[in-house]
Amino acid sequence: MGKLDKFxxxxxxxxxxxxxxxxxxxxxxxxxxxxxxxxxxxxxGRHRLTLHDxxxxxxxxxxxxxxxxxxxxxxxxxMEGPGGKRMPQVYEIEIGRCVFCGFCAEVCPFDAVVxxxxxxxxxxxxxxxLFDQQTLREKPRG
Amino acid sequence: xxxxxxxxxPYEVAAHHNLLHACLGLGFDIPYFCWHPALGxxxxxxxxxxxxxRDEHDRRGQIxxxxxxxxxxxxxxxxxxxDVRRFRATIIEWLMxxxxxxxxxxxxxxxxxxxxxxxxxxxxxxxxxxxxxxxxNQDLGPHIHHEMNRCIQCYRCVRFYHDYAGGKDLxxxxxxxxxxxxxxxxxxxxxxxxxxxxxxxxxxxxTDKPARRYYARxxxxxxxxxxxxxxxxxxxxxxxxxxxxxxxxDNRYHYEINGxxxxxxxxxxxxxxxxxxxxxxxxxxxxxxxxxxxxxxDDALSRATQAVAGRxxxxxxxxxxxxxxxxALRELVGADSFYxxxxxxxxxxxxxxxxxxxxxxxxxxxxxxxxxxxxVLGEDLLTTAPRMALALRQLARRQPTxxxxxxxxxxxxxxxxxxxxxxxxxxxxxxxxxxxxxxxxDAAAVYYGELxxxxxxxxxxxxxxxxxxxxxxxxxxxxxxxxRNAKRxxxxxxxxEAVMQAAAAVVRALRRAGRDAALCLTQxxxxxxxxxxxxxxxxxxxxxxxxxxxxxxxxxLFARLPxxxxxxxxxxxxxxxxxxxxxxxxxxxxxxxxxxxxIAESTGTFVNYEGRAQRCFSAFAPQPDVRESWRWLDALRxxxxxxxxxxxxxxxxxxxxxxAKAPDAAPSAAFRQIGNKIPRQSPRFSGRTAITAQLNxxxxxxxxxxxxxxxxxxxxxREQPPPALIARYWAPGWNSVQALNKFQQEIxxxxxxxxxxxxxxxxxxxx
Numbered sequence: 001m002g003k004l005d006k007f008x009x010x011x012x013x014x015x016x017x018x019x020x021x022x023x024x025x026x027x028x029x030x031x032x033x034x035x036x037x038x039x040x041x042x043x044x045g046r047h048r049l050t051l052h053d054x055x056x057x058x059x060x061x062x063x064x065x066x067x068x069x070x071x072x073x074x075x076x077x078x079m080e081g082p083g084g085k086r087m088p089q090v091y092e093i094e095i096g097r098c099v100f101c102g103f104c105a106e107v108c109p110f111d112a113v114v115x116x117x118x119x120x121x122x123x124x125x126x127x128x129x130l131f132d133q134q135t136l137r138e139k140p141r142g
Numbered sequence: 143x144x145x146x147x148x149x150x151x152p153y154e155v156a157a158h159h160n161l162l163h164a165c166l167g168l169g170f171d172i173p174y175f176c177w178h179p180a181l182g183x184x185x186x187x188x189x190x191x192x193x194x195x196r197d198e199h200d201r202r203g204q205i206x207x208x209x210x211x212x213x214x215x216x217x218x219x220x221x222x223x224x225d226v227r228r229f230r231a232t233i234i235e236w237l238m239x240x241x242x243x244x245x246x247x248x249x250x251x252x253x254x255x256x257x258x259x260x261x262x263x264x265x266x267x268x269x270x271x272x273x274x275x276x277x278x279n280q281d282l283g284p285h286i287h288h289e290m291n292r293c294i295q296c297y298r299c300v301r302f303y304h305d306y307a308g309g310k311d312l313x314x315x316x317x318x319x320x321x322x323x324x325x326x327x328x329x330x331x332x333x334x335x336x337x338x339x340x341x342x343x344x345x346x347x348x349t350d351k352p353a354r355r356y357y358a359r360x361x362x363x364x365x366x367x368x369x370x371x372x373x374x375x376x377x378x379x380x381x382x383x384x385x386x387x388x389x390x391x392d393n394r395y396h397y398e399i400n401g402x403x404x405x406x407x408x409x410x411x412x413x414x415x416x417x418x419x420x421x422x423x424x425x426x427x428x429x430x431x432x433x434x435x436x437x438x439x440d441d442a443l444s445r446a447t448q449a450v451a452g453r454x455x456x457x458x459x460x461x462x463x464x465x466x467x468x469x470a471l472r473e474l475v476g477a478d479s480f481y482x483x484x485x486x487x488x489x490x491x492x493x494x495x496x497x498x499x500x501x502x503x504x505x506x507x508x509x510x511x512x513x514x515x516x517x518v519l520g521e522d523l524l525t526t527a528p529r530m531a532l533a534l535r536q537l538a539r540r541q542p543t544x545x546x547x548x549x550x551x552x553x554x555x556x557x558x559x560x561x562x563x564x565x566x567x568x569x570x571x572x573x574x575x576x577x578x579x580x581x582x583x584d585a586a587a588v589y590y591g592e593l594x595x596x597x598x599x600x601x602x603x604x605x606x607x608x609x610x611x612x613x614x615x616x617x618x619x620x621x622x623x624x625x626r627n628a629k630r631x632x633x634x635x636x637x638x639e640a641v642m643q644a645a646a647a648v649v650r651a652l653r654r655a656g657r658d659a660a661l662c663l664t665q666x667x668x669x670x671x672x673x674x675x676x677x678x679x680x681x682x683x684x685x686x687x688x689x690x691x692x693x694x695x696x697x698x699l700f701a702r703l704p705x706x707x708x709x710x711x712x713x714x715x716x717x718x719x720x721x722x723x724x725x726x727x728x729x730x731x732x733x734x735x736x737x738x739x740x741i742a743e744s745t746g747t748f749v750n751y752e753g754r755a756q757r758c759f760s761a762f763a764p765q766p767d768v769r770e771s772w773r774w775l776d777a778l779r780x781x782x783x784x785x786x787x788x789x790x791x792x793x794x795x796x797x798x799x800x801x802a803k804a805p806d807a808a809p810s811a812a813f814r815q816i817g818n819k820i821p822r823q824s825p826r827f828s829g830r831t832a833i834t835a836q837l838n839x840x841x842x843x844x845x846x847x848x849x850x851x852x853x854x855x856x857x858x859x860r861e862q863p864p865p866a867l868i869a870r871y872w873a874p875g876w877n878s879v880q881a882l883n884k885f886q887q888e889i890x891x892x893x894x895x896x897x898x899x900x901x902x903x904x905x906x907x908x909x
Contacts, residue, residue, distance in 0.1 A: 062246030063359045066828035075829035077385075078357035086247040086357075094832035096839060109246050126839045130832070 044100045044115040047093055049136045056081075057137065058112035061088040065104035065113055073097040074104060088133060095121055096129035116140035144215035149222070150198075156888070160555050161208035161219065162190045167889045170221055171875060172208060173230055173259040175237075175296040175344045179883075179890035180402045181306060182557035183209040186297045188233050189259065193223045205229055212553050227264070234265040237294045240275045240319070241345070243268070248292065249353070250346030253360035255878040256294060259344075262875060275319055283330025285337055285410050287351040294345055295321050301557065302335075302342045307403075308535055308584060309333030323347065334528045334580075337409035341393060341402070341879050352410060353390035358382075360877065361826035365869050366852055367394055367898075368758035369748050370408035371462055371741050374665025375399065375507065375529045376750025377408050378898070380870065381415075381742040381761035385833075388415040388742050388761070394868065395882050396899075397892040398506040399750070402882075405528035415740045419724040423767050425735035434735065439767050443777055446734045449691050449717040450474075450778055456689040458483045459678060460697040461492075461667035463738075464746025464758070465804065466787065467721075467771035468669070468676055469794040471695045473783075474775050479689070480678040483697040487637075488666060489681065492674035494639055495663040495751075496903075498646050499671075502653075503905045504752045505632050505660035507533040513660075514541055515570035515628035517603065517621055517648065520596045520641035522579045523634065527664040527751070530634065531581050534571055537632075538584040541569030570624040574599050586624070589617055593638045600635075600644025607651040625652055625659070636664030665751045668741075672749030675800045675902065684711065691717040693778075695771055696738055698726035721771045737768045744770040745787045745849040747804050753903030755801070757808035757866060759852055761822070763845035786811060787849035806900045808866035813851035815859035820867050823856035830856065866898035 005011070030037045039045075050058050061078030073096075079089035105114050118140035123129060143154045146164065155164040160183055165172050175187035185207050193203040194211065195218040205226055208219075220226070238260070245251040260266075277290035300323060303309040311332045315322040325331070331339075339348035363382035370377045370391075377400035380392040391412050393404045414420070424442030425434040457475035459468040460483045472480040482489060510516065510533040523531035542564045543554060552559045573581055574589040574596045582588045589599055599618060606622030625631045631652055635645035645661060652659035665671050681699075684692075685707045692715045699708045712718060712731050720732035723740045738744075743764040747755050764770075769777075776784050784790040788810045795801050831841045844854045851867060862885065863869070873884035883889050 060246045061357065062251065063362065063828060064246070067252075067359065067361055067826050069828065072828060072830040073832045075832040075835070092832055092835065094835040094839065097831050129839065130835045 039117045039119075043117045043119075044102045046095065046116050046118040046121060046140060047098075047104070047131070047136055048114050048116045048138075048140060049091060049133065050112055050114055051137065057087055057091075057133070058110045059088050059091060060086040060110060060112070061091070062086075062109065064107045064109065068103045068107045070101060070103065071097045071099050091133040091136060093131045093136065094129060095131050096126055144213055144217070146213060146215075146217040146219065147198075149220050150218070155213050157213060158554065159213050160553065161192065161206075161211040161213055161217070163209075163555065163889055164213050165192070165208060165221065166883050169884075171262060172221055173234070173262045174209060175255070175259065175294060176298060177209040178298060178302075178342065178402075181298065181301050181342075182555040182560070184297060184301065184558050185210040186295065187237075189230060191226050191229045191233070192219050192221050193226045194219045210556070230263045231265045234260050234263045235269070238265065238268065239270045240291070241294060242274065242291045244292070248289075248346040249287070249349040249357075250292075250343075251359065253878045254346060255344035255880050258875060258877055258880070277322055280324045281328040282325065282336075282348075285351055285406060286331055286339060287349045287354055288324060289347055289349065290322065290324065292346045293321075293323060296344055297323075298342050298344065299323050299339050299348060302338060303331075303333060305557070305561065306536075307333050307335040307338070307532060308580070309336065312336075312339075334405050334407070334524050335403060335532060337406045338393070338403045340409075344878070344880075350390050350409075352413065356384060356387060356389040358384040358389045359828075360870075361824045362828055363389060363824070363870075364762055364822045364827070364854065365392075366759040366761040366822050366850075367866065367868055368741060368761065369668065369750075369756045370404070370411075371668030371748060372407045372411050373527050373529075374667060374670055374751040375527050376668065376748060376754060376756055377404055377529055378756070379404065379408060381412070383742070383762040386762060386765070388412060392879070395871075395885070395893065397886075397897045398508045399754075400507065400529055403529070403532060405532070407528060412740075412742060414724055415742045417724060421723060421725060421729065421735055421737040422765055424737060425729075425732070427733055430733075434730075434732070442734055442736060443774075446719050446736065446778055449719060449734070450693075453691045454689050455479060455691045455693060456481060456684060456687070457693045458681065458684065458695060458697055458699070459673055459676070460695045461488070461665075461670040461673050463669065463696040463771055464741075464744065464748060465669060465672045465676065465755075465801065466746050466790045466794060467695055467738075467775065468673055469798065469801075470772040470775035470784070470790060471693060472676065472678065473793075473797070474778055475693065477678070481681050481684045482673050482676075482678040483695065483699075483702060484670070484673065484681060485702040486680065486682050488670065488702075490639055491637055491642065492665070492670050494642055495636070495665065495671060496674045498642065498661060498663060499753055499903045499905065501905060502646060502649050502661045503659075504903075505662055506752055506754075509630070509660065510534060510632050510634075510662065511536040511540065513537055513628070513630045513632045515624045516572070516632040516634060517600075517625065517645075518571075518573040518575065518581065518585075519600050519633065519635040519645045519648075520575060520593055520638055521634060521636050521664055522575055522577070523664065524580045526636060526666065530662065530664065534581060534634070535584045538569035538571040538586075539564075542567035570628060572621045572624070587617060587620060593641055597638070597640040597644040600641065600648055604644070604647040604651040607648065607655055626655060626657060629658065631657060631659045632662055633659065634662045634664070663751060668748045668750075671751060671753060672747070672755075675749060675753075676798060682707075688714045690715070692719070693775075694718065694720045694722075694728055694732075695775075696722050698722075698728045700727045721774055723768075736774045738771045738774065739764040739768050743768065746770070746772075747791065747807055749902060752901065754899045754901050755804045755807040756899040759808075759850045759867075760847070763847070763854060785848065788812075800902060803900050803902055808898060809851050809864055811848060811850050813864075813867075815861050815863060818857075818859040819847075819851055819853035819855075820863045820869065821856050821858035822852050822854055822869050824870060824872065825856055825860070827856040862894065864898075865893040865895045868893070
């Protein structure tokens with residue numbers, strides 16, 4: 001850098017120019033929660049248990065998701081439903097411990113558990129972070 | 143020993159094995175289905191293909207089935223050749239054409255040999271688009287679930303059930319692609335060993351029906367090595383738990399005792415652990431006549447302590463409680479006031495057994511299987527010691543084989559050929575029982591008579607062994623000749639004193655004649671012999687003596703004493719304290735009931751029929767108010783003497799010389815592998831952090847286990863543990879029970895590090 005540039009504070013003005021330029025551009029900050037940011041299609045958020053057309057869960061409680069889960073936050077207790085069909089009696093995800101790696105959805109042989117784009121699960125009470133089968137069946141908000 | 147070359151590397155292998163056995167023993171992974179170390183080879187599945195070369199210049203080779211190829215010196219082969227790999231993958235794909243691919247809902251999933259082998263061969267994409275053949279399933283009774291569509295036609299079930307165990311009601315039907323394995327019609331399987339189909343079947347055709355109710359995968363089970371207490375044989379088992387419930391009982395390999403197989407009583411007889419009759423809280427009553435009410439552990443203990451203090455207390459032990467529990471009771475009440483909780487007949491038979499075992503050598507089940515002649519005196523083994531009956535059947539099958547293959551050299555592992563050769567020949571197995579038994583069909587000669595007549599026959603055999611005579615028409619002479627001609631003979635008896643004495647007389651006579659003979663005496667319960675070794679008074683004396691305060695340890699007096707005697711005795715007793723895990727008629731009359739842990743929840747030592755002390759470990763921590771009996775009994779004393787199991791075990795070894803070696807039965811609680819305890823849970827154990835989240839989102843600390851080197855956790859040593867501490871069979875790529883191959887010194891041989899347990903009785907007489 002030349003002595004002249006240093007004396008004239010060229011870099012300072014260059015920086016100020018950039019700031020000035022953006023002052024007249026459309027802002028990129030989203031005013032969350034009033035404005036919601038678009039989510040990438042492969043974003044991994046809260047789980048959902050997918051259903052058959054008749055409203056029954058697709059899950060057969062094979063236990064693979066619980067086995068692959070690196071944070072060991074999935075609990076499944078299987079049962080036999082009508083006609084000897086296997087289904088989960090208990091399907092719980094302790095979402096507070098989930099790392100959203102998506103292994104459970106990856107390993108599921110029936111696409112019965114998927115990761116939705118819902119990410120708003122903040123709470124002040126940790127015990128509400130245990131999502132049971134009913135919660136997991138619900139369609140994601142937003 | 144012959145040297146074989148695998149990919150040009152020389153390996154020394156045993157001459158009498160087939161190539162598959164040898165390669166698996168060397169640590170190579172070859173997929174297989176129909177071969178089983180205990181059942182031999184039939185070459186039914188075509189899965190274990192390898193390529194064999196004529197000599198070192200041959201590069202083309204020839205694909206052969208390794209299970210049907212004998213080992214010979216200089217044999218050259220390759221396991222990992224593109225041709226054989228493709229061949230094996232094609233075979234699996236072919237088997238999979240009709241396999242329903244229902245792994246997610248199959249109970250075998252996670253410990254399925256077919257899954258392991260499919261992954262091993264690399265077949266991973268199904269091309270078959272058409273309908274699959276289907277079968278109708280049968281109801282095979284309360285123990286075995288049948289799902290015939292999953293069958294891959296390896297014939298193992300029939301070869302075990304029909305050939306090995308002698309069952310008549312399961313066979314193979316149909317032809318070509320409609321081969322069906324089952325009964326001729328639905329109905330409970332009749333064999334006492336039907337439960338082994340669960341482990342023998344490489345896939346999910348036969349699964350454990352009681353375990354099915356719990357839907358637990360193998361990787362989710364918390365398990366610990368233990369011992370079956372249903373009879374005196376002391377088979378090694380694995381207890382598997384999930385959610386505080388005993389889910390299933392698996393065979394735990396012990397070369398000398400149960401090998402690969404258990405009886406159904408051992409496998410399915412532990413339902414009481416989850417039973418409705420379990421006592422889970424301490425019970426006490428205010429006064430005689432008041433009803434039993436649940437109370438706290440402290441209250442129950444203080445009541446019991448008050449009742450015991452300053453009074454003459456007598457203790458009644460139990461053959462189904464561990465040695466330590468019986469010892470703790472004996473220490474609490476004093477040796478003079480300790481009564482063995484055995485009926486009169488059991489007491490006499492147990493004491494006589496002990497005296498005879500100290501005099502004469504005995505045989506393990508493996509030694510029975512490999513003996514050359516056997517005589518059963520007075521015992522219906524399929525009810526008193528079923529696993530021993532299975533061992534005797536192997537003797538009867540193996541002995542004519544050994545003779546036939548001398549004349550016509552067929553390798554012993556070549557199962558089909560050997561059975562062609564042997565046909566209906568029977569080995570030197572003789573049976574003398576009060577009535578027909580299922581073992582009769584394997585016996586060369588059978589005798590039915592009253593017990594004193596059987597004893598008479600035994601003595602006649604002993605006399606005939608002593609003085610061989612020319613006349614051969616009498617049964618006694620025939621038996622005596624066979625026993626004299628045998629290199630090793632085994633005499634099995636039990637129960638009745640006169641018959642046991644007669645059996646001992648035969649063994650003595652054979653040993654006088656310079657023959658190697660052993661005496662096996664069955665024991666009715668898991669710790670009968672241990673109780674006799676501990677020593678105490680007969681239960682009939684207690685009725686005469688009576689006492690103000692009586693402590694009954696895991697026993698039902700009504701099962702041991704005549705009804706009138708038991709009632710009269712309990713009416714004279716002022717305070718009755720009972721420790722038990724389930725409700726009995728005795729607990730119903732108790733003043734204080736302390737809930738005892740079952741064998742699946744406690745650490746203890748049991749002594750089997752041959753005097754082998756074996757350690758059982760708790761598979762899961764009992765509920766808070768349930769404790770091991772020795773813990774309760776220790777708490778009844780003025781101060782705690784034994785905070786951990788090792789303390790009570792060591793105290794017992796010091797106090798009772800007969801048990802000096804008992805602490806060596808398994809490593810102590812201080813044992814660590816690379817600084818770690820051995821985990822009871824698999825590394826894949828699921829839901830650890832979520833399982834109790836409905837109670838508290840913070841994960842609780844796992845229960846401590848001060849009594850054993852095992853941890854109630856998935857964390858710990860990943861190394862192969864010492865044999866007494868093996869909690870599951872698993873090796874990389876081997877999730878099924880066949881992973882056992884990786885735990886044995888040689889396949890079908892002893893476990894690495896020697897088989898667990900320690901023999902406490904050494905006979906005085908030497909051959």
